[in-house]
Amino acid sequence: MEASLSLPFRSARPRLHQAPTTSFVTCGLRNSTRRPLWRSDVLSTEAIQAVQSLKLAKSTPRLNHVLGTTLARLLKSDLLNAFAELKRQNEVDLALKVFEYMCEEEWYDTELTLRCDMIQLLGKNKMVALAEVVFSGLLKEGIEPDTRAYAEMIGAYLRADMIEEAMQTYEKMKAAGRTPNEFTLMILIRNLEKAGEKDLVQLVKRDCVEYLDSPKKFLEEVDRKHPKRRSVDLV
Structure with a gap:
């Protein structure tokens, strides 16, 4: 406990x-x-x-x-x-x-x-x-956490299978103007797919298009490292 x-x-x-x-x-x-x-x-x-x-x-x-x-x-x-x-x-x-x-x-x-x-x-x-x-x-x-602080807290929630809390922190991160990096997006996609959260996976993948310079390449890399996943959809 x-x-x-x-x-x-x-x-x-x-x-x-x-x-x-x-x-x-x-x-x-x-x-x-x-x-x-x-x-x-x-x-x-x-x-x-x-x-x-x-x-x-x-x-x-x-x-x-x-x-x-x-x-x-x-x-x-x-x-x-x-x-x-x-x-x-x-x-x-x-x-x-x-x-x-x-x-x-x-x-x-x-x-x-x-x-x-x-x-x-x-x-x-x-x-x-x-x-x-x-x-x-x-x-x-009164200090807004930086990108890494948000990412580490999201990671802590995901390790404990606290999906809702992880997504709430992710949304707060974006609302605070902190751009999600590849690490944050990677751990979210990996753990959300593992948890069977298909809608949330698609939400994060759409964010890849918005926040990353090369989203297609990044998502292909995600699939390459985790081949059991379905092909990514950037639409």
Whole structure:
């Protein structure tokens, strides 16, 4: 059973709350034109050690102490890379803990990519209610999610077979003026066809004509990767 959520805000800053057996997430962001913090594909020694320490302390009474002492010593880039590595390893509980820590940092408000990564990880693990809180945190501070944020939330719903919610989010995405990209259209077509939602499939395919430069080529590629599907109809 997925955790219930608590949504207190302190001075418009997000806070995450940890229950005895699971994580509670509340977050948001403020608009900024600053570029995201630098990240590297190569983990530093400090980031590697932090990930190892957290994994060793996982499910032990020492975890909160390790979090407080280990993360406080990391540079911003190392902290972000440690989070990315935990995400790569699908250590969702630890990633939530690190995300909670980063929500209190001064630079957190500029990190839209971080929110998208968190929504993606939660969606992958079908923790939809928590993903919704991360996503809605953007709206609570008056910030319209970008294309990727919408796409990750749609993906989270689709993984949980929540077709209606996925389509509602898709419509909100278009209404907000965010152009659906090939990734969004691909996952919608794939999952709607799997669910037997023929009318919705045709709706999304018609949108391909409107939003993509080469819709026929794109839909042919969809059929090539998934040959059991019927030939696409662009009319």
